[in-house]
Amino acid sequence: MALMERVSALIRANLNDLIDQAEEPEKMLKQVILDVENQLIQVKTQVAIAIADEHLLVKKQKENGAKHAEWMRKAELAVDRKDDALARAALERADAARQTGEALDEQLSDQRTQTETLRSAFRKLEHKLAEARTKVEFLIAQHRRSRSLRKAAEAGVVVGESQREPSLVFPEPSLDDRFALLERSDRIEQLLTDLKAKRELT
Numbered sequence: 001m002a003l004m005e006r007v008s009a010l011i012r013a014n015l016n017d018l019i020d021q022a023e024e025p026e027k028m029l030k031q032v033i034l035d036v037e038n039q040l041i042q043v044k045t046q047v048a049i050a051i052a053d054e055h056l057l058v059k060k061q062k063e064n065g066a067k068h069a070e071w072m073r074k075a076e077l078a079v080d081r082k083d084d085a086l087a088r089a090a091l092e093r094a095d096a097a098r099q100t101g102e103a104l105d106e107q108l109s110d111q112r113t114q115t116e117t118l119r120s121a122f123r124k125l126e127h128k129l130a131e132a133r134t135k136v137e138f139l140i141a142q143h144r145r146s147r148s149l150r151k152a153a154e155a156g157v158v159v160g161e162s163q164r165e166p167s168l169v170f171p172e173p174s175l176d177d178r179f180a181l182l183e184r185s186d187r188i189e190q191l192l193t194d195l196k197a198k199r200e201l202t
Contacts, residue, residue: 003046004121007039011124015135026143029136036129043122047201050115057108064104068097119201 013032022028071094078087 003039003042004117007043007121007125010036010039011121011128013128015132019135019139026136026139029132029139033129033132033136036125036132040122040125040129043118043125047115047118047122050111050118054108054111054115057104057111061101061104061108064097064101068094068101071097122201 010032015029015032018028018032019025071090075087075090075094078084078090
């Protein structure tokens with residue numbers, strides 16, 4: 001399925017690597033956010049369709065089970081009446097219903113697997129979206145900080161060089177260090193995302 005291939009590619013995307021390679025990381029992350037949002041809509045639609053198909057199969061399964069039980073009851077009545085021909089015909093219909101039931105069981109099992117696969121993809125996409133949004137916010141904050149420091153320097157204000165004040169200039173952390181600081185908030189975002197997904201899909 002083309003949709004799942006696109007979703008898998010988005011889920012596997014390593015945002016740290018993309019940021020390192022991008023000339024405009026903020027713009028690149030905003031595009032990732034847009035892509036994930038578009039795929040989320042499609043996956044959510046597919047989840048709803050898969051759930052509806054699953055309910056339909058359950059309904060057919062119950063109806064078929066009732067038919068099987070009814071034909072078996074008719075076969076028993078025919079045997080009681082010593083009508084072997086009628087009993088044989090009823091048993092043939094009951095056996096056909098049994099075979100249909102086996103096929104429906106297999107279809108239902110496949111459908112449940114597909115539904116869970118789509119639900120899992122939906123949850124992972126939500127996590128990826130939260131991750132990308134967090135990193136965009138971090139990059140924007142970092143950009144604003146850099147701009148403020150640059151403006152201060154241009155105005156002749158050198159932070160940390162006063163004789164009476166200790167230095168307030170800190171070394172710029174590496175990209176890995178910066179994102180390590182976000183891991184704690186990412187864990188909370190993941191828990192929140194999972195909870196939202198469960199509330200929406202149940």
